[in-house]
Amino acid sequence: DAEITQSPRHKITETGRQVTLACHQTWNHNNMFWYRQDLGHGLRLIHYSYGVQDTNKGEVSDGYSVSRSNTEDLPLTLESAASSQTSVYFCASSESGTANEQFFGPGTRLTVL
Amino acid sequence: GEDVEQSLFLSVREGDSSVINCTYTDSSSTYLYWYKQEPGAGLQLLTYIFSNMDMKQDQRLTVLLNKKDKHLSLRIADTQTGDSAIYFCAVAGMDSSYKLIFGSGTRLLVRP
Numbered sequence: 001d002a003e004i005t006q007s008p009r010h011k012i013t014e015t016g017r018q019v020t021l022a023c024h025q026t027w028n029h030n031n032m033f034w035y036r037q038d039l040g041h042g043l044r045l046i047h048y049s050y051g052v053q054d055t056n057k058g059e060v061s062d063g064y065s066v067s068r069s070n071t072e073d074l075p076l077t078l079e080s081a082a083s084s085q086t087s088v089y090f091c092a093s094s095e096s097g098t099a100n101e102q103f104f105g106p107g108t109r110l111t112v113l
Numbered sequence: 114g115e116d117v118e119q120s121l122f123l124s125v126r127e128g129d130s131s132v133i134n135c136t137y138t139d140s141s142s143t144y145l146y147w148y149k150q151e152p153g154a155g156l157q158l159l160t161y162i163f164s165n166m167d168m169k170q171d172q173r174l175t176v177l178l179n180k181k182d183k184h185l186s187l188r189i190a191d192t193q194t195g196d197s198a199i200y201f202c203a204v205a206g207m208d209s210s211y212k213l214i215f216g217s218g219t220r221l222l223v224r225p
Contacts, residue, residue, distance in 0.1 A: 044215075
């Protein structure tokens with residue numbers, strides 16, 4: 001069955017370290033998204049991509065970057081982790097030209113000490 | 114920018130109906146969505162409504178859309194303990210039909 005996976009599921013790191021969170025989908029979807037979820041804020045969009053080599057900033061993109069070298073993967077990199085980036089991160093994907101249903105991964109809980 | 118508001122918490126007794134409300138400021142969205150998040154899991158699409166519809170029914174779920182008041186609601190009939198979760202309303206952003214703006218979520222607690 002097609003799916004969307006994230007790794008790692010849990011990560012503890014130190015302030016200033018570079019961290020990369022992986023997202024992989026097997027639906028062959030064009031669109032991929034990264035969100036962070038914090039209490040009281042719901043989900044906020046970090047970065048998104050509408051296809052290979054396409055990346056765009058969301059509402060909370062500072063301190064994060066993404067790259068899209070193939071259809072299946074959209075890794076999220078924290079260049080220099082900060083305590084404010086402690087959060088749960090969700091990846092999602094959707095297909096263009098449909099009802100835009102976004103399929104979500106199980107999430108990565110990141111703690112920055 | 115687009116803003117989506119939801120109440121934070123709702124508690125109902127098992128077997129009763131639950132109504133979760135959502136308001137949004139402006140939207141060119143063709144579709145409006147309800148997602149469910151169970152503890153420790155990602156979001157799962159429950160249902161969506163096309164913007165030219167007023168109501169959509171899907172088994173125990175009823176979605177009502179009032180475009181004039183920019184109000185979306187989700188009614189769950191015969192609420193069960195398994196319905197306890199966080200429910201998110203989402204609409205498309207003004208600048209793109211593929212980006213979604215989510216509300217902060219309503220935590221539904223179903224009491225036995």
